[in-house]
Amino acid sequence: MLFNSIDFALFLPIVFVLYWFVTQKNLKLQNILLLVASYVFYGWWDWRFLSLIIFSSTVDYLIGIQLSKTTKSNNRKWLLFTSLFINLGFLGFFKYFNFFAQSFTDAFTLLGQDFELSRLNIILPVGISFYTFQTLSYTIDVYRKKIEPTKNPIAFFAFVSFFPQLVAGPIERATNLLPQFYKKRIFKSNQAIDGLQQILWGLFKKIVIADNCAQYANDIFSNYDVYSSPTLIMGVIYFSFQIYGDFSGYSDIAIGTSKLFGFKLMTNFRYPYFSRDIAEFWRRWHISLSTWFRDYLYIPLGGSRGSKWNVLRNTIIVFVVSGFWHGANWTFIAWGALNAIYFIPLLLAKKNRVHLDNIAENSILPSLKETLGMLWTFTLIALAWVFFRAETISHAFDYLVHLFNFSVGFDRLEIKRYAFEILPLILILFGFEWFSRKDEHPMQKKYVWLKTFVIIFMLLLLGNYSNMQEFIYFQF
């Protein structure tokens, strides 16, 4: 079920009414309702894959219980290994089997050997990377004794499948979300209204920004060989805002929806395109994934301790694995590696934690230095997005070669529109976000009523309804 669909527009109020008016007196009933609603939400896409979530949840629930019963280090390690093996095994099979089969075949062909590993016709279950990481965080935290294993199966199953963030995050930690299922939720008008406004903001970013940018970006990336450099630059800018609007829009809707049910999810994006360097960007982009990799991969590898070489190695591993998490394609690995290359100079110069505050903290406009830093960071990130968006590595390189051939003029696109036409939309988004850069989302604090009116107006007037796109991160 898509957040930007009629189905969801009907589903959400029904669950809301049942939640606050029918089951509100009984916490267990409320959790059962959320669990059933979450399974319906997921099953709307394909009922068959519900069994995977249920199986993963069952395994981690039982392993959690077993971990609480044993103190023997070896046993605990075996239990953790079992959870990792099953969860990552599913992820590996559904998401990466064909990639490895193809890569092995290509490698043998390159070595002159005639060897072909057959590929399977596998459907990638929506959101598998997200809920796998969420349920793994629980087992690892129980193993590390950071959280008590739950003995409440309904709460645990609801935590794994909580519908607002099930298919595209934020990837929640058991330490934050699971305890919220134990406590009675009390309806707070302010929280619910804020949630509603955040949903509106998320819809604006998805339907007005991302889907409009997508139309142009898709055309430019598909026909890059006939377009001029300025048009290809526009293609990169459009994709940068498409992916941002699409993914952060989803997160806003997810967080806003959770607020309607009295839950508080973690922030996933903090105005990443206002970052002054790459390190700051990665503290502001897809925070739930970055911190997951920090806590469950970077730190166990040794983190920032040890020799410089070890720190570099750990950083490269985290970026490359993070890229690979996005999809079974060399393009994502290249994207991750490129970001590591961007990041390493800051790390070596010990400047990766310089910008911990907000840009233009005490002024309306940024300083020249901040502006240049922001533009430089955006340029680097946007160029890396070419690898993220391209179908293959050679497609990405070809695109960049055409982009740097310095031809002039904006083209008229195949979609019969000019390449620069929707720049004003990006400026509108930029304006809204700039003046709210210290808030959780722009629909808070000052002029809320005016902003709400403007956003509803723009959603109706400028939304792209004839070319609605699925959320990009569904495929991950």
Added chain:
Amino acid sequence: MKRFFKIVSFYILITILLLFLLESLFTYSYYHPKNPRSKVSWIMSMTDKDTLDYALFGSSRCIHTINPTIINKELGTNGLNLAYQASNPLEVKLSLKTLLKKKRVKRIFVQVDYSYNQHGPHPLAEIAWMPFIKEDYIYNELKTYDDKYTYLKRIPFYRYMKYDSKIGFRDLFFNYTKKSAVNEHYGYAPKYTVMKKYKANTSKPKAIENPHIKEVIDICKEYGIKLDFFTAPMYLFQGDNSALRDMLPNYKDFTTVIKDKKKYQDNTHINDEGAKEFTKIFMNHYFSDSIK
């Protein structure tokens, strides 16, 4: 909870009011365009109650094919090319009905070909009618084909959102800011490209009566309008138009009159060079009495 529901109700109210407001604004703009963005909007906005000597109807095989500027200049006539892309017999009938609400016309020419056997609205051509779907004669025609037209008519602004890429904000904006090519050259739209690849057309319309074409014939009888059907040129036509000859009064097949490949933009559409030649052939055939 009360406060929350008050605010939700307020948002819903704002949304509904905006839907009605935008609906009125968009619809008004299509009825009264500064620069009409479609042939239908152009016809709808006609205010002079004069009489046209002739009008041409059909699809893109008619818009890019006959240039009334040449005919009007040569013969001193007052004629328009009112064809538009993907127009099927249903859209031709609707265009004629709309024109007759605005003007009188002495003679009409309808371009027919493989689209003769189409009964329903074309998914692309129907969009031009959406701003005017509240007109009973349009809605009553469309609703027989799909329930969606009921929602498109009744839910305010829904049609402009559903077809936003064609009749949405961008189109409205250009309606006021950009000179339109729709009514230039009396409705003729020149194409300047030359065909590179081609595939022979083998269409063979079936000899089955088309109810919309029949109604066009009846309307013309009722209004005393002279009616001619014709088929525009195609490159290397290998089909058979005998059914059209059998089914239609005053039918003329021009399929093979333009043979030069350079005068085509693709195998079913001639370019501006081709249109100059074909318009003269067309004029000589139908207006030989008037040529000085």
